[in-house]
Amino acid sequence: MRFGAEVEVAVTADRAAALALADELAPDVREALAALLAEVPYATYASLVPRPHPTAVAALAVRPSRAANLARLARTPRTAPVVVLDQPRNLGNAGAVIRLAAGFGATGVVTTGTLDPWHPTVVRGGAGLHFATAVERLSVGELPAGPVFALDPEGEDIRALELPDDALLAFGSERSGLSSELRARADHLVALPMRPQVSSYNLATSVAMTLYHWSTTGGAPA
Ligand SMILES: C[S@@+](CC[C@H](N)C(=O)[O-])C[C@H]1O[C@@H](n2cnc3c(N)ncnc32)[C@H](O)[C@@H]1O
Structure with a gap:
């Protein structure tokens, strides 16, 4: 409410x-x-x-209509990034990410693939915050305009970068990382600092670190 x-x-x-x-x-x-x-x-x-x-x-x-969400995601100038979860599998991760996006005032959370971001388990995990950010499922081809910063351990160190407010921050699936389709749309590959012996961070944790980095380099929750 x-x-x-x-x-x-x-x-x-x-x-x-x-x-x-x-x-x-x-x-x-x-x-x-x-x-x-x-x-x-x-x-x-x-x-x-x-x-x-x-x-x-x-x-x-009432669940916001797809048209209303698409309009929110496409509105320019964008003042806060869109989080893209590329083929996520875990409903709990998706809920946690929506809660993070709401907290940081992100423009929206878009999922690709089969997971329904309005699944009851995701809504519960999002603590009611689906109404605080635009939540929609799209194909990679339907993603809104904007530079895509795709998070991948092989990328450039995030600490050397400033993430723009109109960025699409893309994260790969828990099991297999970023899809080839998303990689093809990426403008930058970005890595979170991590010891080489560790293979990866949890998906929602990666989103938290990335949004926090964005908030410290310009953008910030109102
Ligand atoms: C659990 S990880 C995926 C691990 C997967 N086994 C793989 O091969 O990439 C989920 C997503 O979190 C992000 N991520 C995790 N650790 C990261 C790191 N150190 N740097 C950048 N992104 C990371 C990436 O977007 C990754 O696709």
């Missing part, structure tokens, strides 16, 4: 507890939540969700 999600329905089995939680953690959306939130019996709540949550709150928000 804080990032403009269109929440159509919100229910809870304990309205007082949910509003107390909002008072504590999200006072800025408390009023809007109070206007929406309906109390229902616990059994009704539990029948609506695949896995009950200790807060006993369930809500239904």
Whole structure:
């Protein structure tokens, strides 16, 4: 709700507890939540969700349309990078990356390949932050314009580079790294500092380091 999600329905089995939680953690959306939130019996709540949550709150928000996401990704001048996950496999990594992108104010997170970045497990891993950044699945050919900085241990040391705000920061899959299609679209190969005995970092950790580097060389979260 804080990032403009269109929440159509919100229910809870304990309205007082949910509003107390909002008072504590999200006072800025408390009023809007109070206007929406309906109390229902616990059994009704539990029948609506695949896995009950200790807060006993369930809500239904409208997923932004592909057209709206494409417009956000294509808008120029771009003031913060787009993160591209090239054929990721792990839903937890994708969720963690969306949370990172939201935190750093990235323009969006694009995935290529078969993983659905709006899969319920990814949405849960993203802690509700899918509404704070544009999240879309595209082919490499559909990527928005901008210089592609592809992260690869064989690349140029990131510490020698400044990452521009309009960059596409691309990361390879957990199993096989960057695809040949993405490599062909890359303008720069960039490496994170790592001892030679270590083969690679975790995908989400690599995104964290790269966005942090971007934030220290110009761009920064608002
Ligand atoms: C788990 S790694 C992929 C490892 C894979 N076995 C491979 O052959 O590349 C996932 C992605 O994180 C990024 N990454 C991991 N360690 C990196 C490093 N030291 N420098 C640059 N990128 C790195 C790359 O984009 C990589 O494709």
